[in-house]
Amino acid sequence: MDDDRGLADFARRWTEAERLGDVAALDALLTDDFTAVGPHGFVLDKKQWIDRYASGALIHDDFTWEEVTVRRHGRAAIAVGVQGQQSIYDGRDADGHFRVTQMIVADGADWKLAAVHLSPTACRPGPEA
Template identity: 40%
Template structure:
């Protein structure tokens, strides 16, 4: 069963996802990530759903802030593509993992609810010349 997507529903989903990321709430993220979720990190590494959740279960990744802004949502049938800005203060183990990023989320209507199928994160650079 697919879920009808609206910009508001997707924006609400992104808000819920970012709040769970900020808290490191692997239980909430377990409900939000699609079974075949794939995350691509800012240095090109790939994490499966289980690897993404394990970062928080093990407390390896800890966020003290996680803010999303500048949402740009495109609805493409039963899928939404979201491009946004994100800043975070966090650590990964003992290393600083904070910074400013751009991300692309792929949100699907799955089993009657929205799920995050994919995420691609990259460092945010200055605006490209005109």
Template identity: 45%
Template sequence: MSEQTVAGFVEEWRRAEEDGDPAALEKLLADDFVGVGPRGFLRSRAQWIARYSSGTVRNASFRLSDARVRTYGPTAVVVAAQTQESVNGDADASGAFRFTLVVVRGAGGQVRLAGVHVSPNAAPAAG
């Protein structure tokens, strides 16, 4: 998988997150997707998508910067800085984070997000 393919996929995922688009995320997340939140909680694919379909999470902005892509055949690992202006329910969820994304190309050739791990970023993210 090329770095260009991965970068394009990550941008598509970023837009779906920023827009809170559950239909787009349905297409982008692998069936066995696992998300790890900034406090260590786990979310399944259905739970990750439900944040938006329920209206619980709403983003005004969701930006990535300093993305570093490493490819390993049909798999890529992306580490990036991320900033967001968002709410989770009634709570402000804005902040700066580091993301690790695991991007895979499945047997059918589709590129999917298999996992994401989010960590708080003590220093402001660039960009």
């Protein structure tokens, strides 16, 4: 596995799956023991993360993953970046920018997301931030 190319491909596939709310793709991209810490401190497991899309509660008009830095640690990697979204959650505006930390682990020839932590930020990506 070409790790750098594989991680770049993982980031592209994850961003697209989140933007589209692609339940099947997210199921394949997340580890079975995936854990998310949301921007207000709540914790979701894999099923709860995916169910936000399956139920139709979360819809993105736009979803970006920018200013990403990746540090490799053997068969794992930590990615830190800025997630931007124009979204509706449960009928309410859920637009925002979040500083995100991802823990990505090698699973055979693939990379999978094991954990994610979102922190709200007023900063938009780019040099003017």
